[in-house]
Amino acid sequence: MKLLRVIPQNMLEGKNVFVRVDFNVPLEDGSVKDDTRIRKSLPTIKYLMEKGAKITLASHLGRPKGKKKPELSLAPVAKRLGELLGREVQFVDDCVGDKVKGKVESLKNGEVLLLENLRFHEGEEKNDEEFAKKLAEPFDVYVNDAFGTAHRAHASTYGMVKYFNVKGAGFLLEKEVHVLSEILDAPSHPFIVILGGAKVKDKIGIIRNLLDKADTFIIGGGMAYTFLKAKGEEIGNSIFDDKHFETVNDFLSQHPEKFLLPVDHIVVKDFDSLDGLSEKEKIENGYIGVDIGKKTAKIFGDKILEGKTIFWNGPMGVFERDELSKGTFAVAKSVRDATKNAAHTVIGGGDTVSAIHAAGYKDEDFTHVSTGGGATLEFLAGIELPGIKALK
Ligand code: AMP
Numbered sequence: 001m002k003l004l005r006v007i008p009q010n011m012l013e014g015k016n017v018f019v020r021v022d023f024n025v026p027l028e029d030g031s032v033k034d035d036t037r038i039r040k041s042l043p044t045i046k047y048l049m050e051k052g053a054k055i056t057l058a059s060h061l062g063r064p065k066g067k068k069k070p071e072l073s074l075a076p077v078a079k080r081l082g083e084l085l086g087r088e089v090q091f092v093d094d095c096v097g098d099k100v101k102g103k104v105e106s107l108k109n110g111e112v113l114l115l116e117n118l119r120f121h122e123g124e125e126k127n128d129e130e131f132a133k134k135l136a137e138p139f140d141v142y143v144n145d146a147f148g149t150a151h152r153a154h155a156s157t158y159g160m161v162k163y164f165n166v167k168g169a170g171f172l173l174e175k176e177v178h179v180l181s182e183i184l185d186a187p188s189h190p191f192i193v194i195l196g197g198a199k200v201k202d203k204i205g206i207i208r209n210l211l212d213k214a215d216t217f218i219i220g221g222g223m224a225y226t227f228l229k230a231k232g233e234e235i236g237n238s239i240f241d242d243k244h245f246e247t248v249n250d251f252l253s254q255h256p257e258k259f260l261l262p263v264d265h266i267v268v269k270d271f272d273s274l275d276g277l278s279e280k281e282k283i284e285n286g287y288i289g290v291d292i293g294k295k296t297a298k299i300f301g302d303k304i305l306e307g308k309t310i311f312w313n314g315p316m317g318v319f320e321r322d323e324l325s326k327g328t329f330a331v332a333k334s335v336r337d338a339t340k341n342a343a344h345t346v347i348g349g350g351d352t353v354s355a356i357h358a359a360g361y362k363d364e365d366f367t368h369v370s371t372g373g374g375a376t377l378e379f380l381a382g383i384e385l386p387g388i389k390a391l392k
Helices: 036-040 042-050 075-085 098-106 122-126 129-136 155-159 171-185 201-210 224-230 245-254 294-306 326-340 350-358 374-380
Strands: 016-020 054-058 089-092 112-115 141-144 166-169 191-195 216-219 265-268 278-280 288-292 309-313 344-347
Touching: 016 042, 036 042, 036 075, 042 054, 042 075, 042 171, 075 089, 075 112, 089 098, 098 112, 122 129, 122 155, 129 155, 166 171, 171 344, 171 374, 191 201, 191 294, 201 245, 201 374, 216 294, 224 245, 224 288, 288 294, 288 326, 294 326, 309 326, 309 374, 326 344, 326 350, 344 350
Parallel strands: 016 054, 016 141, 054 112, 089 112, 141 166, 191 216, 191 309, 309 344
Antiparallel strands: 265 278, 265 288
């Protein structure tokens, strides 16, 4: 992968540089509710400004599915970015066509333009050839700084890249790849992988790829019930993944000593009403496991504190509900304490990042908070991400 810092200045100064960023931020009443993702792109944008590039930024926002949806416009992001940079960020209400070309051509060195939501065009997610070509047309240089979408072969992350001789990874993408490569290639031991959330499917790849490398897999959240069932435990009406049951069985039989599973649970009879909310070691018929119990939180916490490298993706329970957030918050605290004890801690996935913030922690309380969810999991599963492959 080429890096932005190795592109010579004479290939940036006065050149039209297309930068794929991840500005998929939450909006509320027409303004940006959380600008974390915008802030994370600032080093790349500022660097290009210093080098005298003419900078055009492009991103997706939400899931407009090829339709122009005013509530998913990136216009509020241009305003917020302008405030953060302390200078005007121009905006154009499309991402391809003559209007965009005109705007790009009128940029002066160091000026910044933001294009409208890429996914207002169907061609973006379909990686349509014509669309990719049109997107690339006005530009001399391609930079990708959107790690969160690097696992998608879309027009802006993959299809358009072949039209550029000069291309590179922005500083955010570079950092993500560096931190995650370190985990894959040379983790300090004990190396502990904490996985939770609802879906087993998304985490099969990472378990398989790290099965020999990691010392312990701590499994919580909804996905733990498929593991517990494989060990012959009763799981009541807890979520269960039939399709991946056999794979889970294989993992457990290959390395039974590596898997740490919940020993008690917060259970309910009904997700919505929380009827029957209680803490149980055995899940009876009619009950659903919705969070790890106190004993489990203690066992998980003790193990986490032994770790030298810790990766965490997925909440331990339905943490969006206050009553069911204690297990996830306890794990957040343990990972935070491990960081204080000099463990290398990496957190990935939108839900997990929301959970650490809801627990009162900041990104700086951990070694690295990844901007990727699916991208992080696929990277650690050993899959070459299309957005990275395209830069090679
Ligand atoms: P995932 O996308 O697979 O990481 O799943 C994240 C979601 O899993 C969150 O919205 C949680 O509310 C949900 N979740 C966590 N624990 C459970 C559980 N025991 N049962 C059902 N959903 C859960």
